[in-house]
Amino acid sequence: MSSALEKAACVAERVDLKDFNRGAKIPYGVEIAAVCSAMNEFVDFLAFLNGQLHSKKLVRLETMLMPANFSSMVGEFMGAGIPKYCKTIAKNQYHNGHPDMIPLGKYPGDSIQHCDKGIEIKGSRYLRGWQGHNAEDAWLMVFCFDSSRPVDASKSVSPKPFRFLQVVGAQLKKSDWTFSGRSATSRRTITASVNGGGYEKMIANWIYKAPTLGQHVDLGVRDED
Numbered sequence: 001m002s003s004a005l006e007k008a009a010c011v012a013e014r015v016d017l018k019d020f021n022r023g024a025k026i027p028y029g030v031e032i033a034a035v036c037s038a039m040n041e042f043v044d045f046l047a048f049l050n051g052q053l054h055s056k057k058l059v060r061l062e063t064m065l066m067p068a069n070f071s072s073m074v075g076e077f078m079g080a081g082i083p084k085y086c087k088t089i090a091k092n093q094y095h096n097g098h099p100d101m102i103p104l105g106k107y108p109g110d111s112i113q114h115c116d117k118g119i120e121i122k123g124s125r126y127l128r129g130w131q132g133h134n135a136e137d138a139w140l141m142v143f144c145f146d147s148s149r150p151v152d153a154s155k156s157v158s159p160k161p162f163r164f165l166q167v168v169g170a171q172l173k174k175s176d177w178t179f180s181g182r183s184a185t186s187r188r189t190i191t192a193s194v195n196g197g198g199y200e201k202m203i204a205n206w207i208y209k210a211p212t213l214g215q216h217v218d219l220g221v222r223d224e225d
Helices: 003-009 032-055 067-085 196-204
Strands: 089-091 101-103 119-124 138-146 163-172 177-179 192-194 206-209
Touching: 003 032, 032 067, 032 163, 032 206, 067 089, 067 101, 067 119, 067 138, 163 196, 192 196, 196 206
Parallel strands: 119 138
Antiparallel strands: 089 101, 138 163, 163 206, 177 192
16 A cells, blocks of 8 residues: 555544534533543544554554454543543543443542443444343433544545544443344454333433544454454
8 A cells, every 4th residue: 555645544633613513511610622632632632642553553543453443442441531621521431330420529449340330432433233242221422433443554545634524422321222133253342232212312412423424434343353
């Protein structure tokens, strides 16, 4: 693949506050400006890291990591980044604790294994059908993005910069999730997916939409595969 195209793809696209929904409802005092700042912090981090990798003739991070791992990294970065710009919420310090962000100071050490107060975060390459390991009541925020994948080189897919496509969020109930099956040959862990009713709640409370959202093309490979 052309080195020039790879170099250009290292420059991830920043988001603009004007593309955020000022009417979006986010609980626990989280404001869209904090979300915007955290997203741009990730974009800058990825651009810097990919620039350094490219200078060493190494592949970009999103084409190095398995898709599920990269999606998880996007979500984890948001869960750690938003509290830096919002003084009413904290990253849940409990290992694999749920949800990812909890009200600041509500629990000792801002650490709790499981509670119903806070915001669960997910990064996904998909605009719907978001998956999780459990069907449960939770305020869910999903950061949808587009980026290159490890399989692109074998399919002659041109390099493309990382970009956020949309952010949506809503309070979901267990009934808003449906457990997904798997084929006889799949080794994927059985998961639950946000169903149509849950999707409508999420999309009705959109937080960010990229101006180029309509240009997104789904490659049709699940993040979890």
